[in-house]
Amino acid sequence: MFESLKKKFSRTSDKLEEELKEEAQQENNLDPDEKPQKKRSFFSFGRKKEEPKEEEATEQLALESGEDDSGEEVEESSLLSEETTDSEEITKDEPKEEKKSFFSFGRKKKEEVEEESAEEAEGESAEEAEDDSEEEREDKKSFFSFGRKKSDDDGESSGGFFSFIREKTISEKHVEDTLWELEMGLLEGDVAMEVASEVVDSVKQNLVGKKIKRSNDITEYTFNALRDAVAEIIDIPGKNMTEMIEEKKAQGEPLVVMFVGINGTGKTTTIGKLANYYLKKGYTPVIAASDTFRAGAIEQVNYHADNVGVKLIKHQKGSDPAAVAYDAIEHARAQGKELVLIDTAGRMQTNTNLMDEMKKIKRVANPDLVIFVGDALTGNDATEQAVKFNDAIDVDGVILTKADADSKGGASLSIGYVIKKPILFLGMGQGYDDIMEYDAQWMLNQLFSEDEEEVSESE
Template sequence: MFERFKKGLERIIEFLSTSELDEATIEKYRDDIVFTLVENDVAFIVAENIVEDLKRKVEGLRVERFSEKRRLIRRLLREVLLELFLYAGKLDLIAKAEEKRRKGEPLVVLFVGPNGHGKTTTIAKIAYLLKKRGYSVVIAASDTFRAGAIEQLMEHAKKVGVKVIKQEYGADPAAVAFDAIMHAKSRGIDVVLIDTAGRMQTDVDLMNEMKKIYRVANPDLVIFVGDALTGNDAFDEALKFNEAVPLDGSVLTKMDADAKGGAAISIVYATRKPLIFIGVGQGYEDLKEFDPIEFLDNLGLKE
């Protein structure tokens, strides 16, 4: 996994280790570092920030031996990226559901993101996970825009054994979300998962509609669903959605495909919120908790 990115980072380590390890060296190789990161789906602004963080890390360092330089550069790259993930924090969905259940209230989770990024499938996977952990779930079919969206959601819900609250196509998505929340409260259901229409971050009308759903549903959590294969667009998408509604975390789908890995870094940088899960397959069980340490190890940045 992430072999291309891993090789790119090795190239960075190699050329930085051939010179004195100081700010001037990092600056000298700035373009090479940025290019390597960008070609592995790290957004340009994020790559530039990583270079600046590296410059701060090497300030005042003195390393003579070649082997020590390589080890040190690897450690510094790991520290820069790990600090980003640690700053974003951690979101434990199961703990949130348990906290709300103890209060006798449903946990309401709103899912947002662009078209075709796997929102509906991700919701089904999360419903499956919650049911396995003993939580009751209802899904709101608030994508009343895309043809076939409700049928697709109902098919997934049937397979994982959860109820869908729906209305007709063209209905007010916020009203559907509200109905699902009322249904959960009246029947003691633990979690409400709200599916929404995929929308481009540049579509003003649909983004305003999403804001309305947010106001009406007043969710406990808003989760952005991104696609690991979207490349450098991941940063702008996550940034614009986070500006429209306050995100609490993200899920990155299709990490099992030919993903380079940089989108995970870009999304966390854009939102300053944790990456909660990654999608690693088509099955309902193919949803994995994101582990920053494992991610960095897979990039060859082991301690």
């Protein structure tokens, strides 16, 4: 999901690094003595940020027990000094101290202590004495330098690491071109104009004034600035449908939910998915076939109702859709059912007469929730449709269909923020079980994934 958007985020970091490195070269401010090291990738900072305590504890355990993070024992020659230390039978002057210096080298690199000490030199000689291959020695250095699992080397890229002789401060001139490129990229990805501007302004505010010493600092600061900006955009507080069902149940009433949107977005299928979802939670839904105008609409919703095993209330084609909704609500009250799902005819947001008909259904049914169903793949169109429906009947929330196939992410990022209403569910496939309650933290993790195959450095 959201591969295109993630690449744009990563490119923002790369672009800023290019700007600062070019300026540093002109100022002769690149450290010529800096040894080539592996550069941390953009998305690897999400892992470090989310689980710092666990990684630090794991590294400390490895240092004390002689095990690496994967739980494998290191070579006996490397453990000898540790074992003798535990038995308190060795002094600081004894020869195995070289191996201990190797571990201390890793701790210093993790804490970013930049000094060339005698212990570091002993650590390097200890590496050579290990009789390992060049590649194995490099793996160990990467492991201890960053205090991460060996498997996490996939989160790094070779080359590109640099540091400055004199500390630099990120200024507005450094980010101007970079953020303009980010804003254009967001707009190309169907992100709404006001959302793109909000993201860019937030990132600029967070980056300008930051002091940096090395390229990994730039990547980390950019990652955090983008993540914080997006977190504010996608986390819109709102009603929880399951909690609302419980509240209405306590009052002896069903929760009435009306679904609106244009034809072709997957509205009727979504109703079938929600009926199935709440059946499995122990509730008893009923569906109202209030789309009485479109040819085949009643048969379509009847098909889904039969498949998931719920009652369908329907009238003849062409009958009053508001009357169908009313009858479904009365049926739910009489039978003690907790949920009424009202299907309505798809209306184009520009058709005034049909929008007025939908307002009538709302007046008669008096729903507790009005949910706009939009197609994530339509990007800005879905956002514009949501705005029109919200203006006409005041929707309470959004369900986005086909979110699993959305590479751009424009609608997912924009729609809730623009209409100031929460996304309630995401359609994640074609089966009845392929629906999930929206979780802003989950969405944030999707946008800032650690899957390096989806991030192209050349893009």
